[in-house]
Amino acid sequence: MLLVKPLEPDETAPIAQRLDAPWMRRDTLRKQHNTPHPRWWRQYRGEQTVRKRRDDKPVVGRRNFLKGAGLVGAAALTPAAAKAQAIAPKVNLKAALPGPAQLAADTLPPTKDSVTQSSSGGDFMVDVFRSLDIDYLAMNCASSFRGLHEAVLNHGKNVKPEILTCPHEEIAVHMGQGYAKMEGKPLAMICHGVVGLQHATMAMYNAWCDRVPVIVFGGNIVEANKRAPGAEWVHSAIDPGAIVRDFVKWDDQPTSLQHFAESFVRAYKIAMTPPMGPVFLSLDAELQENPIHEAETLRIPKLARVVPPQADSGSTAELARMLVAAESPVLLCDRLARTPAGMARLIELAETLQCAVVDNAGRMNFPSRHPLNQTGRRGAVISQADVVLAIEVNELWGALNVFSDRIVRTSRPMTKKDAKIVTLGTRDLYMKSNYQDFGRYQDVDMAIAGDGEASLPALINEVKRLVDAGRKSAFEARGKRLAAARLAMIEQAKADATMGWDSSPITTARMCAEVWAQIKDEDWSLVGNGIRITWPHRLWNFDKSYRWNGGSGGAGIGYTAPASLGAALANKRHGRLTLNFNGDGDLMFVPSTLWTAAHHRIPMLYIVHNNRAYHQEVMYLQAMANRRGRGINDVTIGTTLTDPNVDYATVARGFGVYGEGPITDPKDLGPALKRAIAVVKRGEPALIDVVTDPR
Numbered sequence: 237m238l239l240v241k242p243l244e245p246d247e248t249a250p251i252a253q254r255l256d257a258p259w260m261r262r263d264t265l266r267k268q269h270n271t272p273h274p275r276w277w278r279q280y281r282g283e284q285t286v287r288k289r290r291d292d293k294p295v296v297g298r299r300n301f302l303k304g305a306g307l308v309g310a311a312a313l314t315p316a317a318a319k320a321q322a323i324a325p326k327v328n329l330k331a332a333l334p335g336p337a338q339l340a341a342d343t344l345p346p347t348k349d350s351v352t353q354s355s356s357g358g359d360f361m362v363d364v365f366r367s368l369d370i371d372y373l374a375m376n377c378a379s380s381f382r383g384l385h386e387a388v389l390n391h392g393k394n395v396k397p398e399i400l401t402c403p404h405e406e407i408a409v410h411m412g413q414g415y416a417k418m419e420g421k422p423l424a425m426i427c428h429g430v431v432g433l434q435h436a437t438m439a440m441y442n443a444w445c446d447r448v449p450v451i452v453f454g455g456n457i458v459e460a461n462k463r464a465p466g467a468e469w470v471h472s473a474i475d476p477g478a479i480v481r482d483f484v485k486w487d488d489q490p491t492s493l494q495h496f497a498e499s500f501v502r503a504y505k506i507a508m509t510p511p512m513g514p515v516f517l518s519l520d521a522e523l524q525e526n527p528i529h530e531a532e533t534l535r536i537p538k539l540a541r542v543v544p545p546q547a548d549s550g551s552t553a554e555l556a557r558m559l560v561a562a563e564s565p566v567l568l569c570d571r572l573a574r575t576p577a578g579m580a581r582l583i584e585l586a587e588t589l590q591c592a593v594v595d596n597a598g599r600m601n602f603p604s605r606h607p608l609n610q611t612g613r614r615g616a617v618i619s620q621a622d623v624v625l626a627i628e629v630n631e632l633w634g635a636l637n638v639f640s641d642r643i644v645r646t647s648r649p650m651t652k653k654d655a656k657i658v659t660l661g662t663r664d665l666y667m668k669s670n671y672q673d674f675g676r677y678q679d680v681d682m683a684i685a686g687d688g689e690a691s692l693p694a695l696i697n698e699v700k701r702l703v704d705a706g707r708k709s710a711f712e713a714r715g716k717r718l719a720a721a722r723l724a725m726i727e728q729a730k731a732d733a734t735m736g737w738d739s740s741p742i743t744t745a746r747m748c749a750e751v752w753a754q755i756k757d758e759d760w761s762l763v764g765n766g767i768r769i770t771w772p773h774r775l776w777n778f779d780k781s782y783r784w785n786g787g788s789g790g791a792g793i794g795y796t797a798p799a800s801l802g803a804a805l806a807n808k809r810h811g812r813l814t815l816n817f818n819g820d821g822d823l824m825f826v827p828s829t830l831w832t833a834a835h836h837r838i839p840m841l842y843i844v845h846n847n848r849a850y851h852q853e854v855m856y857l858q859a860m861a862n863r864r865g866r867g868i869n870d871v872t873i874g875t876t877l878t879d880p881n882v883d884y885a886t887v888a889r890g891f892g893v894y895g896e897g898p899i900t901d902p903k904d905l906g907p908a909l910k911r912a913i914a915v916v917k918r919g920e921p922a923l924i925d926v927v928t929d930p931r
């Protein structure tokens with residue numbers, strides 16, 4: 237009779253390699269205590285829980301295999317039979333099985349495994365990460381990428397990439413979004429196939445709308461016959477990228493290590509080519525876990541230097557002529573500055589023309605205190621403009637029209653009928669159909685395709701070439717008028733800010749003024765701003781490229797807390813004081829971001845703008861109730877965060893972050909900020925909960 241034993245020694249050996257030393261140690265103990273291996277019990281119960289590697293030939297010696305088979309029966313099993321046995325152990329083993337003692341002695345793998353896997357796909361993947369100089373891998377851990385995770389730790393020693401532990405996938409992607417905008421290069425995140433990716437999606441959508449590169453990986457088990465019952469089935473998909481394909485620039489599911497290397501380098505290049513955006517790669521678990529076979533032929537492809545597209549010379553010359561001839565040109569910008577050079581170039585163009593700049597602040601485009609910054613007078617300057625040059629403006633129609641939905645949805649153009657409108661940017665070079673982030677169609681006179689920042693030097697040269705003495709003096713007069721109008725605007729902003737100065741809850745103007753008093757002599761960086769807080773841009777001095785990094789892109793709430801942390805991570809190495817104003821509603825989505833801040837010791841000051849509400853929605857509801865004449869008494873239902881009030885300082889402390897508040901008296905704010913800033917300067921995160929007046 238052929239005795240069938242649970243597993244051949246050589247069948248268990250590769251598994252031992254996967255589980256590595258801890259498994260071996262447990263095994264030794266088991267041997268000493270004469271207890272059977274858990275896998276024996278699983279097989280005894282007829283369960284199949286182990287994926288058999290498809291390509292373990294290099295490490296499983298036929299000699300060992302035959303030796304193991306010979307232990308249990310007269311006829312040795314053929315490899316094919318052994319394979320079938322391992323895959324479908326449906327035999328009733330009760331009668332035939334040797335006792336635990338015999339198993340321990342005869343069938344367990346040797347304590348010293350002679351066939352330890354000497355290479356792994358995951359190691360090669362880590363080498364590709366290195367080649368792309370990717371500093372961080374943000375993740376919420378999962379078995380579908382255990383092969384890569386282990387390789388990052390043991391092959392890569394957790395350096396380039398270093399793992400960032402995130403309690404939610406949305407945190408990981410948003411950290412990448414904030415980081416890339418500050419550092420100018422992407423980090424990578426990896427999530428559990430299917431379910432982790434489902435959590436990651438909204439943040440990927442924000443990154444897509446914000447045109448920010450984030451490299452997203454998801455684990456998957458491609459071959460159905462390799463999946464364990466249960467989680468590995470419900471977490472696998474034939475096309476995992478389908479859920480994000482409408483808002484990534486590119487995605488792929490490599491089927492070999494060479495394919496992985498080429499797709500990773502390709503994904504990096506695509507993500508970094510303006511218009512930038514997130515990319516997604518599905519990683520087969522087997523590819524990560526199994527040994528490398530094609531070692532001699534594997535190669536890491538070369539990453540090309542990405543050169544952004546520039547506007548063509550003819551249209552640049554035509555645009556320069558229009559700008560120089562115009563009486564009241566306006567430079568309207570949004571996501572212009574990709575690098576610090578962007579701001580310097582816009583300043584040069586604006587100063588050459590002495591014209592108005594309106595900054596939608598999707599990036600740090602233009603100094604807030606520059607005399608030509610007319611953002612606070614956008615209505616006035618756009619309505620008087622004869623030429624509007626919109627550079628990397630995302631939603632142009634929204635910027636050039638007045639829209640109201642307070643009674644019924646109405647709109648009117650801000651621009652003069654005969655104003656010439658020119659766009660310069662990468663917006664039209666790449667877009668998708670389903671999600672409507674492109675906004676309403678705007679009539680324009682010329683749409684120049686080219687990266688704004690890269691196209692500016694040629695435009696500046698053309699403009700300079702055309703400016704004669706007559707135009708120069710006209711420009712100077714214009715510049716003086718604009719500077720004077722701006723000064724009046726500043727005085728108005730200062731007067732507005734004093735309204736309700738001493739009131740409690742604290743006004744957002746007072747809060748911003750108190751913060752400014754504490755940070756103005758530091759090397760500060762504001763990396764997130766609650767909805768409608770315009771005070772910093774009206775009153776603070778944004779004068780360097782890292783003072784600000786734009787908004788969420790997709791207006792998906794839950795962005796500010798983690799994206800700010802990603803920016804703080806980038807700022808850490810530059811020693812900058814990072815801070816944000818974090819809406820309470822935003823923080824409630826992913827408060828566990830604070831744990832990541834504490835765990836990775838990322839210095840960052842969270843100032844919670846705590847109006848105890850989703851206040852934007854309160855206002856929408858008030859408008860709706862007013863329109864119907866039904867009173868606004870109940871509009872707090874479903875829109876407020878009271879009963880109980882959230883104590884964010886305690887929440888922060890629970891996550892290991894320094895916390896103070898709730899602060900309700902404006903006089904307490906300055907001293908509290910001082911203490912919190914001292915903590916941040918020590919290299920740790922801190923949070924101040926400021927109870928704010930919603931206005």
Ligand SMILES: Cc1ncc(C[n+]2csc(CCOP(=O)(O)OP(=O)(O)O)c2C)c(N)n1
Binds near residue numbers: 793822847851852853
């Ligand atoms: C994921 C998501 N859910 C809901 C909304 C709708 N929404 C827009 S603003 C807002 C309120 C955000 O609250 P908070 O951050 O406290 O800002 P506040 O309006 O109170 O200033 C909500 C819920 C959204 N934009 N995104």
Ligand SMILES: [Mg+2]
Binds near residue numbers: 850
């Ligand atoms: Mg709020």
